Amino acid sequence: MSYAVQWLRSLIYVMQIYFMMLPIGVVYLPWALLSRRGAIGACKAWSRWAIWSARWMVGIRTEVRGTPPQGEVMIAAKHQSFLDIILIFMSIPAGKFIMKRELVYAPIIGQYALKLGCVPVDRGKRSQAIKKMVNDVEKGRAAPGQLIIYPQGTRIPPGVKAPYKVGTAVLYQELGQPCVPVATNVGLFWPKRGIYRKPGLAVVEFLPEIAPGKSKEAFMAELEQAVEGASERLAREAGFEG
Template structure:
C-alpha cells in the first residue's frame, strides 16, 4: 500500500510542477521575485501533498539565517532541497550544469540566479562560482551549496570538497551548516516514500576567517554529527566508519564539533 501511495505522490509532484510552472510563467518573466514566489508556492504545496498522500511529514529546526550567508547542507534527496528552500528568505543555489535543461526547474533556477557548474571539472567550477559571487549581480541572499557535491545515501561516505572553502574565503561571511535525515524516508533512488518525520536542521554558524583545514574539519564534523543524530532519531542505525578509528584528523574534527576548539 505504501508503494502505491508513493507512486501516486510521485506522479502528483511532477504533474503539479508542470501546472505551477506553466501557470506562473508571467511571474517568471516579470521578475526574479515573481519566480521566487512561484517556487516557494510549489515547494510548500508539495510538502503538504507529501504529508497527506504518503504520511511523510517535515520539520525545520534551528535558527534559520535571514541575511547574506553561505549555507552548506547535507544532500540526501530532492526532499532536502524543497525543505531548505521553504525555510530561507532569498536562497539561490550552486547546481549541476545539466539541470539548466530540466523542464521548468531549469528556467526558474536560472531566473533566480542559481549558478550552474560542471561536475568533475573542479577548478573550472570553483573559478566560475567565485566569478559569479564577485560580480555583485545579486542583492544579498543565502547562497546554498552541497559540500559533498551530490546526493549521499544515509550511512554512505563521500568527501567534502574544497569548493565550499573557496566560497567561504571569498565571501567573508558566516557559513551555516545544515544537517538532515531525509534520505531515510525519501531515498536517493527508487519511488518509495516512507512515513515519518523528515528534518532539516540549521546548525551553529561557522564565523568567517578560519583557515582551510579548520573550516573543512569543523564543517564536516558538525554536519555529519548532527545528521547521524537525526538519522538515529528516525530509526536508521548509523555505523561508525572503521577508517576513522585512531585517525587523528577524524578525532580533531569530532573535537571541533563538540566545541573543544574555538
C-alpha cells in the same frame, strides 16, 4: 499498511508533484519573467504543495529546526534527496543553488533555477564555477540571497561515508561570508533513488554558523564534524542504526 500499498501511494505522490510543476510554473510565468520575486514565489508555491501532499499521501511529516539565515550567507548542507532541497529552500528568503549544468535543460525547473540565480556547474569544473561566482559577487552581478552548496557534491544515503570536497572551503574563503551548516535525515524517508516513500518525521536542522576568516583546514574540519554529527543524531532519533 503493506509495502505494496505504500509503494502505490508513493508512485501517485511522485507523479502528481512533478505534474504540478506545469500548472504552477505556467501561472507564475508572467511574474517570473518580470521579476526574480516571481520565480521565488513559484518555487515556494510548488514546495508548499510537495510538503503538504507528502503528509497525507505518503505519511511524511516535515520539521525545520534551528534558525534559518536571513542575510547573505553560504549554506553548506547534507544532501540525501530532493526533499532536503525543498525544505531548505522553503525556510530561507532567497535561496540559490550550485547545481549540475544538466538541470538547466530540464523543462520548467531549468528556467526557474536560472531566474533564481542558481549557478550551473559542469561535472569536474566546480573550481571554474567558484571563480565565476566570486567575480560576480565582487562586481555586483550575483543575485542577493543565500547560496546553498552541497560539500559532498551529490546525494549521500544515510549511513554512507563520503569525503567533503575542498571547493566548499575555497568558496567560503573567497566570499568572506558566514557559513551555516545544515544536517538532515530525510534520506530515511525519501531515498536518493526509487519510488518508495516511507512514513515518518523528516528533519532538516540549521546549525550554528561558522564565522568567516578560518583556514581551509579548520573550516572543513568544523563543517564536517557539525554536519555529520548532527545528521547521525537525527538518523538515530528516527530509529536508524547504521
